[in-house]
Each structure stands twice: as C-alpha cells, then as structure tokens.
Amino acid sequence: MKRNPACAIEYVQYLNEKGELTQPIPKWAEQSNLLLRYYREMVMARHADQKAISLQRTGKLGTYPSILGQEAINVVIGSVLNKDDVFVPYYRDHTAMVMRGMKQADVYRYWGGDERGSANPDVGKDLPYCVPIATQVSHATGVAAAIKIRGEQRAVLCTCGDGATSKGDFLEAINLAGVWQLPVVFLINNNQWAISVPRTIQCGAPTLAQKGIGAGIPALQVDGNDVIALHEIVSEALQRARLHKGATVIEAISYRLGDHTTADDATRYRTNEELRDAWQREPIKRLQHYLHQRGDWDESKEQRLQAQAADQVQQAVDEYLQTPQQSINDLFLYHYEELPAGLAEQLSEADMANQLQEKAGQRG
Amino acid sequence: MTEQNRITLVEAVNQALHYAMSKDENVVVLGEDVAVNGGVFRATVGLRERFGIKRVMDTPLAEALIAGVSIGMASQGLKPVAEIQFLGFIYAAMEQLVSHAARMRNRTRGRITCPMVVRVPFGGGIHAPEHHSESTEALFAHIPGLRVVIPSSPRRAYGLLLSAVENPDPIIFMEPKRIYRATKQAVPDDGKSLPLDTCFTLRQGTDVTLVSWGASILETMQAAKRLAERDISAEVIDVACIKPLDIDTILYSVKKTGRCVVIHEAARSFGVGAEIVAQLHEQAFFDLLAPVKRVTGYDVTMPYYQMEKHYIPTTERIISAVEQSMEQA
Ligand SMILES: Cc1ncc(C[n+]2csc(CCOP(=O)(O)OP(=O)(O)O)c2C)c(N)n1
Numbered sequence: 001m002k003r004n005p006a007c008a009i010e011y012v013q014y015l016n017e018k019g020e021l022t023q024p025i026p027k028w029a030e031q032s033n034l035l036l037r038y039y040r041e042m043v044m045a046r047h048a049d050q051k052a053i054s055l056q057r058t059g060k061l062g063t064y065p066s067i068l069g070q071e072a073i074n075v076v077i078g079s080v081l082n083k084d085d086v087f088v089p090y091y092r093d094h095t096a097m098v099m100r101g102m103k104q105a106d107v108y109r110y111w112g113g114d115e116r117g118s119a120n121p122d123v124g125k126d127l128p129y130c131v132p133i134a135t136q137v138s139h140a141t142g143v144a145a146a147i148k149i150r151g152e153q154r155a156v157l158c159t160c161g162d163g164a165t166s167k168g169d170f171l172e173a174i175n176l177a178g179v180w181q182l183p184v185v186f187l188i189n190n191n192q193w194a195i196s197v198p199r200t201i202q203c204g205a206p207t208l209a210q211k212g213i214g215a216g217i218p219a220l221q222v223d224g225n226d227v228i229a230l231h232e233i234v235s236e237a238l239q240r241a242r243l244h245k246g247a248t249v250i251e252a253i254s255y256r257l258g259d260h261t262t263a264d265d266a267t268r269y270r271t272n273e274e275l276r277d278a279w280q281r282e283p284i285k286r287l288q289h290y291l292h293q294r295g296d297w298d299e300s301k302e303q304r305l306q307a308q309a310a311d312q313v314q315q316a317v318d319e320y321l322q323t324p325q326q327s328i329n330d331l332f333l334y335h336y337e338e339l340p341a342g343l344a345e346q347l348s349e350a351d352m353a354n355q356l357q358e359k360a361g362q363r364g
Numbered sequence: 365m366t367e368q369n370r371i372t373l374v375e376a377v378n379q380a381l382h383y384a385m386s387k388d389e390n391v392v393v394l395g396e397d398v399a400v401n402g403g404v405f406r407a408t409v410g411l412r413e414r415f416g417i418k419r420v421m422d423t424p425l426a427e428a429l430i431a432g433v434s435i436g437m438a439s440q441g442l443k444p445v446a447e448i449q450f451l452g453f454i455y456a457a458m459e460q461l462v463s464h465a466a467r468m469r470n471r472t473r474g475r476i477t478c479p480m481v482v483r484v485p486f487g488g489g490i491h492a493p494e495h496h497s498e499s500t501e502a503l504f505a506h507i508p509g510l511r512v513v514i515p516s517s518p519r520r521a522y523g524l525l526l527s528a529v530e531n532p533d534p535i536i537f538m539e540p541k542r543i544y545r546a547t548k549q550a551v552p553d554d555g556k557s558l559p560l561d562t563c564f565t566l567r568q569g570t571d572v573t574l575v576s577w578g579a580s581i582l583e584t585m586q587a588a589k590r591l592a593e594r595d596i597s598a599e600v601i602d603v604a605c606i607k608p609l610d611i612d613t614i615l616y617s618v619k620k621t622g623r624c625v626v627i628h629e630a631a632r633s634f635g636v637g638a639e640i641v642a643q644l645h646e647q648a649f650f651d652l653l654a655p656v657k658r659v660t661g662y663d664v665t666m667p668y669y670q671m672e673k674h675y676i677p678t679t680e681r682i683i684s685a686v687e688q689s690m691e692q693a
C-alpha cells in the first residue's frame with residue numbers, strides 16, 4: 001500500500017496553556033519587545049471588546065460579535081501584515097482591523113449601525129467587514145490575483161470561521177489559489193462553534209486544514225491561543241506568499257469564549273464544563289505567565305496597563321458617542337459615482353418625509 | 365380563548381410546524397441552528413425534542429446546500445421545510461431555487477415535483493447588523509414556478525404555513541421579523557389552513573384602497589385608523605400571497621374606492637408594487653379617480669440601523685400619499 005505523505009497535518013505550538021515552552025523559542029521571541037506588544041494589544045482588545053458588550057447592553061450599540069478568547073489571532077494578524085499587504089477580514093476581527101488603521105470608534109460605529117465605520121481611509125485597500133459567511137474568501141483570491149498579475153511582492157491575508165469552510169465559496173476560492181499559485185494566506189479561526197453548531201457536525205474530517213490539501217495548498221494547524229506559534233506560522237506563510245511561492249491554509253485552533261453575538265445565548269447549546277475547560281487555554285493568561293517567568297512582567301506593570309487600556313477605550317467610546325448623525329443625503333449619495341435623476345427625486349421625497357415626520361413628532 | 369392561548373407570529377410558525385410534523389411524517393425541518401438551538405428566532409423550538417434528529421436537522425453552514433438538499437429530498441416525496449436564517453443569506457441558494465426548485469415540475473412534465481418550503485425571516489426594524497434587514501421578495505416573485513407567501517399576523521402565519529407545507533410546489537415563505545413578536549392572537553391549533561391564492565381584506569372602506577404586506581401592514585393599519593378620524597374611509601388589503609397574485613380582490617376594492625396606495629418596505633423600482641400598479645392600470649384604468657401611488661423603501665441599499673427609520677415607510681408617509689390621492693379629482 002502506498003501512502004500519500006501530503007495528507008499529514010502538522011500542529012504547531014510553542015507556548016502551552018500553562019505558559020510553558022513546548023519547543024525551543026524562535027529567535028525573534030527571545031527579545032521582549034514584540035511579545036510585550038502582543039500582551040498589551042491583547043489586553044487592550046479585551047477591554048475594547050467588553051466595552052462593546054456593555055454598550056450593547058445599554059442600548060448604545062447593535063448586535064455585536066465578541067472576540068473574547070480570540071485575541072491572539074487578532075493581534076498577530078494586526079502585527080505580521082505589512083502596510084502594503086491586504087487584509088480581507090470577516091466580522092470577528094475587530095482588533096486586527098484596528099491595528100491595521102481602523103479606529104476603535106469606527107468599530108463601534110459599524111456595530112452601532114453606522115456605515116461610516118467602514119469609511120476610514122487609513123486602512124488603505126483592506127476590505128471592510130464581511131457578514132455573509134465565506135463570501136470574502138474569493139475576494140481575497142481576487143486581490144491576490146491582482147497582485148500576481150502586476151508582479152508585486154505583496155501578500156493577502158483572509159480570515160474566516162470554522163463554519164465558513166463548509167461553504168462552496170471557501171472551497172472554490174482556495175481551489176483557485178492553489179491552481180494559480182496565488183500570494184494569499186487563508187486563516188481559519190476555528191473557534192469550535194458556528195452559532196449553535198459545533199465543529200464536529202460542521203465537517204466530518206478530523207481537521208479543517210486538510211481542505212487545503214484538496215486544493216493543492218500547504219496546510220497546517222496552529223494553536224490559535226499561542227501568539228508565538230501564530231506569529232511564526234502566519235509570518236512565514238505571508239513571506240512565502242510575498243515571494244510568489246503560493247498560498248497557505250492555516251487552521252488556528254481557538255475557542256469562542258463568549259456568546260456568538262450579543263443576540264445569542266450559548267447556554268442553550270453548550271455545557272459549562274466545556275466553557276470552563278476552554279478558559280484554561282485562553283491566550284492572555286498563558287502569555288502573562290510566560291512573561292512573568294521571564295521577568296518581563298510584574299504586578300505594577302499589569303496595573304498600569306489595565307488603567308491605560310480602560311482609559312484608551314473610554315476615549316474611543318466618547319468619540320463614538322459624539323459622532324454626529326448622518327444626513328438623509330448619505331443614504332443616497334454613495335450608490336453611483338453620479339446621483340441618477342430618479343434617485344435625486346427620491347432623495348427630495350425622503351427629505352420631505354423627514355420634515356413631515358419631525359412635524360408629526362413635535363405635534364405628537 | 366384565555367390569554368394563555370394567545371400567541372405571537374413566530375410562535376404561530378412554531379405551532380404550525382409542530383402540527384404539520386405530527387400529521388405527516390414526510391415533513392422534515394432543516395437549516396442552520398434549527399435543531400438544538402431551536403432557530404435564532406426560536407421558530408423551530410421544541411421540534412427536535414419532539415420529532416427527533418432524523419427529522420429535525422442542523423446542517424453545516426451552506427445555503428446552496430440547504431436548498432439543493434431540500435430539492436433532492438422533495439424529489440423523493442419528503443416535504444422539507446428549510447430555514448434560511450436571514451433573507452440576506454439566501455442568495456447562495458438562488459441557483460438551486462431558480463434553476464431547479466422552480467423548474468423541476470415543468471421540465472419533467474410533472475414527473476418530479478418539489479414540495480418544499482423555504483422559510484426565511486426578512487425586513488428591517490430590529491436594529492440588526494448589515495445584511496440582516498433587506499426585503500427582496502420581488503426577486504422570488506419574478507421567478508415562474510415559485511410561490512411567495514408573506515404572513516402578517518399570527519393566525520395567517522399558522523394557516524398559511526400549513527397550506528404551504530401541504531402544497532405540492534416550492535414556496536418561499538417570508539416571515540416579517542419586525543412583527544414576529546409585535547402582537548398576540550388566539551390561534552387555535554386545529555390544523556385549519558388558509559388558502560394560498562387570496563388576499564385578505566383587513567378593513568373595509570370606501571374612499572381609498574391601501575394595499576400592503578408583511579410588517580408594513582402595521583403602519584398601513586395605523587394610517588387607516590388615523591384617516592378614519594378625518595372621515596377618510598380606507599380599505600386595507602394584506603396581499604399575503606404575493607405570487608400567484610390575487611389581483612381580483614384588489615381590483616374589486618379599487619373599482620369601489622377609485623383610489624389606491626400600495627405600501628411596501630422593499631425598494632420601489634421593479635418591485636411587487638410595480639406589478640400591482642401595472643395590473644391596476646391594465647384592468648381598472650377607467651375606474652381610477654387618481655393615479656395609483658406607491659409608498660415604499662427608496663432605491664437605495666437598506667441602511668444600517670441608525671438610518672433605517674428614514675427608509676421604512678411611516679404612517680405619516682402613507683397618510684400624506686392618501687391626502688395627495690384625495691386631492692386629485
Ligand atoms: C451566508 C450566511 N449564512 C448565515 C449567516 C448567519 N450567521 C452569522 S455568523 C454564523 C456562524 C458562523 O460561524 P463561523 O464561520 O464558525 O464563524 P464564527 O462566528 O464562529 O467566528 C451564521 C450562521 C451569515 N452571516 N451568512
């Protein structure tokens with residue numbers, strides 16, 4: 001019997017859940033600066049995330065998908081991409097997007113029901129949030145094709161969830177990336193759940209990474225709660241892409257510690273034991289342990305960071321809450337380069353309706 | 365009936381599903397989060413516990429798959445009731461619905477049919493994220509071979525869904541989620557279905573006919589009440605069965621009132637309202653005292669929730685359109 005060696009899926013980890021190294025540390029991580037940055041960004045991410053949830057609870061934000069437990073994936077993406085690379089996110093990438101140039105206030109604007117959250121020019125040609133599952137994956141392949149056609153040395157990074165890998169869109173997109181040898185990295189945030197649907201009934205294969213093999217793309221799993229492993233694997237894949245050595249599929253094993261969104265109640269479908277267990281593996285504590293051990297972190301630094309994070313997030317909230325209302329014009333002006341005559345008429349109609357409404361409001 | 369028997373629209377959907385599944389073992393339910401979680405709106409709650417995992421299935425996340433698998437099941441005589449979680453996510457299933465579900469009967473000259481229902485919540489007004497609030501019923505109504513049904517009250521949800529499940533053809537059953545829990549009605553669980561080929565006249569009137577469906581029925585009824593205070597008598601018709609369209613009920617009314625305003629949340633151009641207006645023009649032109657008017661969403665992308673109040677037709681806009689109509693002739 002012959003065996004095809006390409007079918008084995010590697011699993012990469014450096015820092016286990018206790019914050020211990022499981023293999024020799026990579027050179028870059030011997031220095032403290034980047035690891036400390038990762039730690040700070042993750043703490044910041046958690047603050048910003050918790051704030052979003054409380055804004056939602058008090059009616060100041062719409063339905064919001066928390067990144068709780070997925071901070072490591074977010075901060076590594078935010079750091080390993082070059083400015084001229086392109087990030088094609090899904091909707092659980094807030095901090096990665098903020099590190100790419102979006103403002104935290106923009107994150108709140110978007111989930112607060114305001115289109116301007118996606119308008120900040122500082123993110124360059126990164127694509128906006130993508131809500132229809134897996135539809136962004138072919139965009140990433142297209143961005144990568146554009147880069148290849150122009151012969152540039154840039155890479156694309158695309159995220160999606162475990163559920164997203166069940167859609168044709170995902171498989172079609174990675175297939176083409178394999179055929180055309182495109183400079184793109186597909187990063188699956190396997191947080192074990194797609195709303196109430198567990199990973200086990202999403203796909204019958206033991207790993208999601210192996211879908212990459214079917215597309216002829218190198219594929220592997222990485223501990224998605226381990227910033228060192230993530231950094232190693234994702235930056236290497238991006239470097240391969242920039243050098244036109246083709247695409248990579250990375251399955252990052254994480255866990256969605258929160259509800260799917262603020263509209264969800266995960267106690268309906270998952271056990272407390274599972275959740276408690278997952279908290280043992282979350283990304284922030286293990287890095288903190290490790291940095292402590294190395295003598296890079298202590299209680300007073302922690303206190304300062306917590307205060308700083310709370311402060312910074314509060315500034316973003318203030319900025320968000322002071323956002324002026326959009327005007328009726330904004331509903332109409334951005335559909336075509338020029339406003340068609342018929343639509344202009346509807347715009348005046350909408351303006352009049354608005355005045356009518358305001359009058360009715362005053363009377364009422 | 366006591367207060368306890370009064371249920372919401374989404375509970376009526378649930379009650380109808382329970383009834384249909386208990387009466388016919390060919391009825392199966394599938395979709396994302398429908399089994400263990402009971403649906404993100406709880407429309408399918410309790411079905412898995414009662415009818416088991418063989419008949420109530422959580423699928424992988426794939427809408428094209430859900431539609432295609434339903435077609436396959438239906439071709440063998442099962443009666444799948446599939447849920448697409450939000451209308452904004454149905455488009456991947458479009459090829460299956462348009463190229464197969466809608467055509468199977470015709471292309472096999474009746475040898476194979478698709479007795480399936482696709483339930484799908486739609487419409488704005490619940491502060492949902494992007495892509496969760498659209499009203500694109502016209503896309504489906506345009507397709508020969510599909511039926512499109514939109515209930516706007518608990519009783520109609522129950523009766524129409526039962527008919528939809530019994531019906532031998534593919535049906536897009538669109539549930540206006542803004543009014544999922546807006547009102548309660550007594551809905552006896554008696555298995556009485558409602559016809560799929562008639563409009564429902566909700567209020568009699570003599571001066572103007574207001575035609576609407578879905579959540580906009582709420583503002584339309586409010587407008588009719590406010591108009592009555594000013595001695596304008598409005599008849600209100602809930603189209604409910606969008607396709608095939610019961611134009612006769614609308615014609616009958618408009619011939620009586622001479623005036624008509626069509627109200628819908630969907631964008632204005634090329635929509636279901638346009639079809640109704642065209643048919644009125646063809647068949648009631650000489651009975652009209654004023655041009656038929658439309659009060660609709662604008663031809664813009666459904667705004668995110670901050671601005672959706674400027675998009676969804678308001679009672680004031682409906683009243684203003686009626687006033688304009690009354691001023692003419
Ligand atoms: C095409 C499509 N279908 C359904 C939905 C509704 N929905 C939103 S998130 C989600 C689950 C996604 O799970 P996964 O891909 O694992 O990502 P996660 O949310 O867990 O990060 C579903 C079904 C959607 N947004 N798009």
Ligand SMILES: [Mg+2]
Nearest residue numbers: 161162193194
């Ligand atoms: Mg997931």
